[in-house]
Amino acid sequence: MSRINRARRIALLSPLAFALAFGAYAQESPTGSTMGSVQATADAAPSTPAYLAANAKMHADMAVPLTGDADVDFVRSMIPHHEGAVEMAKIVSEYGDDPEVRKLAQEIIAAQEAEIAWMVEWLEKNGQP
Known part of the structure; x- marks a missing residue:
């Protein structure tokens, strides 16, 4: 295969490979999130289910x-996004x-x-519920 044909094939296949890889990653989870379908396991750190719940709530909200x-x-949209950040920080x-991360x-x-x-x-001032 010539270098030009090989380069053309790679250029054509790269977007396809990306789409397939990203598509597998972005499968919808039971929470409705398109983040990876990570599930807390019995041996997960106590923070894991807390992060999963905060993330699912933020995306739903x-x-x-x-x-x-x-x-x-x-x-x-940003209000629940910020509330999610606050929950994750907590x-x-x-x-x-x-100590640096906690700070x-x-x-x-x-x-x-x-x-x-x-x-x-701002929402109240602009007559938005």
């Missing part, structure tokens, strides 16, 4: 009805060992809670 207003849709605060988690909680409050206020 982010499925807000879209209004067609990009600003409103963004803010409504999980690492409870189960994590690394980062506390900073994330403070920042995300302030942003959530701002977004809720």
Whole structure:
């Protein structure tokens, strides 16, 4: 096979290989999430089921009805996204060992809670429930 034909074949097959690999990864899980279908096992760390539950809740809550207003849709979607970040930070605060990660988690909680409050206020100010 010539180098040109080989390069052409690779160029044609690479997107296909990516699609197949990503498709296998992105199979829908029972929670409705398209994240990998990771399940907590009996020997999993206590943080694992907590992360799985927080992730599933965040993704379900982010499925807000879209209004067609990009600003409103963004803010409504970001509130549960930020709430998910707060929940994950609380999980690492409870189960994590690394002081730097725990400090980062506390900073994330403070920042995300302030942003959530701002977004809720913005929605109210703009007549959005």
